[in-house]
Amino acid sequence: MLLLTCPWCGPRDETEYHYGGQAHVAYPANPAELSDEEWAEYLFFRDNPKGPFAERWVHSTGCRRWFNVVRDTVTYEVLAVYGPHDPRPELAAGDPR
Template sequence: MLLVPCPYCGPRPEVEFHCGGEAHIARPADPSALDDAAWAEYLFIRKSPKGVHAERWLHAHGCGRWFNALRNTISDAFIVSYEMGQPRPDLTRQGDK
């Protein structure tokens, strides 16, 4: 079973969580100024990299809080999790992958 590291509750089974997609997506400052193509891109186009990816997660059957996590999409391993509002950790400075 995959353990997801909730920054509030610690490692918990994956069945307690829901993935919320890519993390750190900035909402447009003036959405009404976007044309349909730009609005559709904001809503639907997401990165899907092979390797380390920042994602949002909800601990739905636990503390009920959202958090961000860096996960390797190749191995499915969680590298680090962190509270919403915190910047994405710089793995190159930490000597990680």
């Protein structure tokens, strides 16, 4: 079982959270000007790295607030937890981003 640390509530079991997809995906500046292909890319295409990956999570049974997690997709190790408007933190050497 994955243990996530909510920035506001502290460590909790993963069953209290819901996954929200890739973090730091910017909403298009002019959505009305996007082609169907560009919309499809924005909506459905996401990175799928082997290693550290920034994700969004919501503490759905707790404070109901969103936050970001950098998690290693190979080991499931949580490398960083930070607020939804904060930049992705720098990680130790070996971070392939």
